[in-house]
Amino acid sequence: MAPPVPTRVLKADEAAIAEAARLVLDGQPVAVPTETVYGLAADATSGEAVAHIYEAKVRPSFNPLIVHVSSLAQGLELGDFDEQALILAQEHWPGPLTLVVPLKPHAPIASLVTAGLPSIGIRVPAHPVMQALLLAVGRPLAAPSANASGSISPTRAEHVLASLGGRIALILDAGPCERGLESTIVAATGGPLRLLRPGPIAVDAAAANAEKIEAPGQLASHYAPAKPLRINAQNAGEDEYMIGFGLVAGDSSLSETGDLQQAAARLFDLLHAADASAKPRIAVAPVPRSGLGAAINDRLLRASATL
Ligand code: TXA
Ligand code: MG
Numbered sequence: 001m002a003p004p005v006p007t008r009v010l011k012a013d014e015a016a017i018a019e020a021a022r023l024v025l026d027g028q029p030v031a032v033p034t035e036t037v038y039g040l041a042a043d044a045t046s047g048e049a050v051a052h053i054y055e056a057k058v059r060p061s062f063n064p065l066i067v068h069v070s071s072l073a074q075g076l077e078l079g080d081f082d083e084q085a086l087i088l089a090q091e092h093w094p095g096p097l098t099l100v101v102p103l104k105p106h107a108p109i110a111s112l113v114t115a116g117l118p119s120i121g122i123r124v125p126a127h128p129v130m131q132a133l134l135l136a137v138g139r140p141l142a143a144p145s146a147n148a149s150g151s152i153s154p155t156r157a158e159h160v161l162a163s164l165g166g167r168i169a170l171i172l173d174a175g176p177c178e179r180g181l182e183s184t185i186v187a188a189t190g191g192p193l194r195l196l197r198p199g200p201i202a203v204d205a206a207a208a209n210a211e212k213i214e215a216p217g218q219l220a221s222h223y224a225p226a227k228p229l230r231i232n233a234q235n236a237g238e239d240e241y242m243i244g245f246g247l248v249a250g251d252s253s254l255s256e257t258g259d260l261q262q263a264a265a266r267l268f269d270l271l272h273a274a275d276a277s278a279k280p281r282i283a284v285a286p287v288p289r290s291g292l293g294a295a296i297n298d299r300l301l302r303a304s305a306t307l
């Protein structure tokens with residue numbers, strides 16, 4: 001668990017946005033207003049920066065995060081938009097609509113952002129402060145709502161401070177959010193459009209078919225390895241690809257130094273590597289449950305249980 005940090009709340013003027021950009025480029029998350037809710041934004045190209053988002057949340061779990069970009073053109077570099085997605089993007093961006101589209105194979109997005117999925121949620125926000133931050137940083141920003149897990153989404157800087165004070169360095173304050181409700185999420189990953197989360201934008205109900213969601217009771221599907229996975233392993237069996245941690249070595253390691261941030265950043269990359277290896281099974285070394293370790297263990301437990 002990281003020691004408490006002093007949290008500054010700055011009126012979102014030019015100097016404050018420049019400071020926020022500096023922190024983001026340094027790998028730290030900052031809270032920033034959008035037209036929907038305040039987001040906790042970090043460099044989406046860096047797994048370790050994204051791990052810091054999760055570290056700031058108490059008892060987090062690794063859901064795929066929305067990637068914010070400054071324009072449709074920047075979005076097209078990250079995802080494959082079919083005609084339906086393009087029409088929605090042109091109609092509603094910038095604005096409170098997130099499109100889940102196939103991830104471009106070599107898009108520079110950390111696997112922790114998409115939770116290892118082959119799709120990516122993209123949004124062009126309308127809020128001038130978030131837009132200014134995107135331009136100043138020059139990189140896509142992953143940003144979930146800026147609240148601790150399990151609490152309600154923040155629509156004012158004071159809400160963010162109450163929830164994440166002492167856990168993040170900076171909150172940009174631009175007053176209350178106009179919409180106060182998280183973005184509408186529509187998946188365009190082949191076949192008819194699917195509504196994953198209702199929100200401020202009413203998408204054509206005929207086009208968005210919520211009943212087609214594959215996993216009942218679960219809006220976002222998760223990447224799970226195709227092979228059986230054993231957790232808390234001290235040694236690998238002959239037929240197992242071993243993912244190590246700390247002193248427990250393996251074919252690869254989440255973190256040789258036992259750093260949970262690094263482990264979170266590498267988790268999905270290594271699960272993919274294990275899946276792609278010649279070994280038919282996967283074993284994973286014990287990971288402590290403190291701080292980010294809780295989310296890592298939660299993810300591993302689910303990966304081991306789904307088989
Ligand atoms: O209004 C908003 O969308 C706010 C502001 C800050 O922009 N952001 C937000 O982010 O609500 P977040 O991380 O709470 O929303 C993440 C949700 C996931 O739980 C999932 O439902 C969906 O977005 N999502 C993101 N990427 C996805 C993907 N690749 N596949 C499926 N669902 C995805
Ligand atoms: Mg949220």
